[in-house]
Structure formats: structure tokens, C-alpha cells
Amino acid sequence: MMGKWHAYYASQAGALEGVGLVAIVDGRVAGSAIGYLVDASPPLGVVYYVAVREEFRGLMLGRILILSLEEVLDSARLYVATMQSGNKRSIRTFKSLCYKIYTWRELEEADEDLAEYIYRSTCSYEDDIVAVKGVLEEAKPSRGALEKARGIWEETCYKPWLLWRRRRAI
Numbered sequence: 664m665m666g667k668w669h670a671y672y673a674s675q676a677g678a679l680e681g682v683g684l685v686a687i688v689d690g691r692v693a694g695s696a697i698g699y700l701v702d703a704s705p706p707l708g709v710v711y712y713v714a715v716r717e718e719f720r721g722l723m724l725g726r727i728l729i730l731s732l733e734e735v736l737d738s739a740r741l742y743v744a745t746m747q748s749g750n751k752r753s754i755r756t757f758k759s760l761c762y763k764i765y766t767w768r769e770l771e772e773a774d775e776d777l778a779e780y781i782y783r784s785t786c787s788y789e790d791d792i793v794a795v796k797g798v799l800e801e802a803k804p805s806r807g808a809l810e811k812a813r814g815i816w817e818e819t820c821y822k823p824w825l826l827w828r829r830r831r832a833i
Contacts, residue, residue: 679819681711682735686724693719696728700736701784701815703808705801708732708739709785710794713753725756733796741797743781745790757794765793773799780804783816788824 681699685692694715701707710732715724733742744762746753754764770778770793781793804812 679815682732684728684731684735686715686719686728688719688722688724692716693722694724694728696732698732698736700739701808701811702738703780703811704805705740705803705808706738707781707784707808708736708742710742710744711785713744713756720752725753726760729756729760739797741781741795741799741802743785743796744794745781745785745787746792746794747790748792754792754794757796760796762794762796765795767791767793770795770799774803776804776809777802780808780812783809783812783820786816786820788820 679699679701681697684696686694694713696710696714697712698708698710701709710729713725713728715722715728729744733739736742742762744753744757746757748754748766758764765773767778767782767787770781777799781787781795785793787793
């Protein structure tokens, strides 16, 4: 249900002690979701990937998968998901679950450290908006949280991207 590059990052959620969920309808895989908890202060629940096969869309499976991830990652203070602003279906889904949609600029204006914490914790390369559930004003990241997010970025996001880029150049 996802391309090779996205599949790689989805597999990295396991390294982050993530969770994968699968929705089965009539014995067939209808959708999946991957998320992980950044166990820092504040704890951040990352909804990394949600996909529903086209023939199963409209059954609210995306909502069910997101709510299920929230339940599993229940110690999170904030839940976040990043996406592209053109993904209207995802935006509608997250809004229906009480997520607020921000641009990266809006997040940076609200709290630069929090924006960096979310950006680095989510491997947000191409995404230009963030869905956030929780109270931003109560989520000031600690120095340790920023360091943890920078470590996630370095090991899980940036180094693999550099390797991929070098292989393409050869």
C-alpha cells in the first residue's frame, strides 16, 4: 500500500518501538497504520502512516486506525501527523478527530522549539502541514526532548536519506 521509500520509513517505526495496526475486512487487508511514541517531555504520539485501500475508503477505517493508534500511544501529551496540504481527504479525517491543522510557519511562530521537536520527530521531508491534537501551549519541549528528536532525525531520517542519495549518484 506504500512505495519503497515510504515503506523504508514505516519499517523504521519498529526501531522507535513503534506499533503497526492492520484493518481486516472480509478476510482482506483493508488498511494499516503505523505510529510511535517519542518518550520525552512532553511525550509525543506520532501518527506516522495511515493507508486505506481504495476499495475500502468511505468506511471510516482511517478514523478507526488513528483512534486505535491514539489508544495504544495513550501516554502521549500531543498527537501529531504530518501531510501535504493537497491531501484533502487526510485533512478532513484528522479535523473530524479534533486535530488542528497548522503550517510549519504557524507552529514556528507559536513555539520554535516545539516546531523543531515535531519536525525532527516525524521525519517530515515533503510534508508542509501538521495535524496536532492536544494543547500546544502546554507542550513546551525540554532540552532532553529536543536532543532525542535530533537523534531520531539523524539516525532514522537523515543518514538513510544520505545513503540513498549517494547510491543514486553512482
